[in-house]
Amino acid sequence: MSVVTLQVDGRDVAVPAGSTLLQAIRAAGLSVPTLCDLEGLEPVGACRLCLVELEGSQRLLPACASEASEGQVIRTDTAQLQGYRRMAVELFFAEGNHVCAFCVANGTCELQDVAVAVGMDHSRFPYQYPQRSVDASHPRFSLDHNRCILCTRCVRVCDQIEGAHVWDVAERGSDCRIVAGLDQPWGEVDACTSCGKCVDVCPTGALFAKEDTTAEKHPHPERAGQLRRAREQRQWIS
């Protein structure tokens, strides 16, 4: 196994070749906030919270979706990055209809967590109050677009772990949204196995079980990684 060595916030770290910058950051005992990243799913670089500075480059790199390479000097916590991260989280709140007070995910929401992590005490950007809908056509689960941050964890877990590929992303810009099947009501999509993995990994209250009301969601984001490891390591064969 070949190894690359790089420097993260002044710390030397060695990781297997092919590792991401995020893996290198964590190997160095450091962390950056993330939302779209999830162990077990292919990285997509959607949320932009894990942006880091690379010495010698003007571009900021999404750590989750950038490969670590030999001799890189990475900074993860500069004033510039802290500013961008807080701005990104404020924009998440401003662009959707996130009302924590009566959200199914209140208390277990990863968007709430990153707001704390970046020190967001209010949004400097006016809330947009977009007109969005709720799809409650599935017998067991609902999708509340008001609370979706387009991390695409649901899209990826359904495609990469369950193999059903029920979810996709439609439209562009502020019209961008998650769609089921061929932009059908979720309950009418035959491909859906009702496995609930999308609900397990959703970081907010966008996907939830119908029996759960305010602050009752019990997400299981760890399941994507558990299933991936079980398959790769053939843990179900004794």
Next chain:
Amino acid sequence: MDLMTISATPAQDPAQARPRLRLATVWLAGCSGCHMSFLDLDEFLFELAEAVDIVYSPVASDTKIYPEQVDVCLVEGAVANVDNLELALTLRQRTALVISFGDCAISANVPGLRNLCSAPGRDSARTVLERGYLELADASAQLPFAPGIVPELLPKVLPLHEVIPVDLYLPGCPPSAERIRAAIAPLLVGQRPRMEGASMLRFG
């Protein structure tokens, strides 16, 4: 503040030498839950009463006019009508440190959901009034109109900081009594609280 400390006799507790803080609490468009949480401070309310003068408050004062020279004001609720707006502008002029107290003041929160109800060509105030008083009415459909008595709704519900400059944000729906205490206690000794971490910052 420094002059007071210097002139105090050595035996005197420095906190005793401070002029009593003039504290106000204000209730705009909110459910009063933040004030209920404030009352949950229980015995700390006695300590607070020792240290401050509550000069204006829906739960601890009968004063109707917002007074001059207020040191700290906790403002619960969003700005939803002309009375809210007038009081917000007044308290900003007369207060040294304005605190957005709870999620409604910070983000408009639940009162702000009215902003989602705006029919084409009509603002959300008009839309919800027509829905409530005309479309759903039976015999006596009419829009409320009583200038000077019933405050007019603003076209859009706004968080406090979009109306006046805010000095400190105390999130929560409501902020717990512990969080309120942790935010207020440093102010009593002339310090700013550190609003960091899940215990002080988490929304909801």
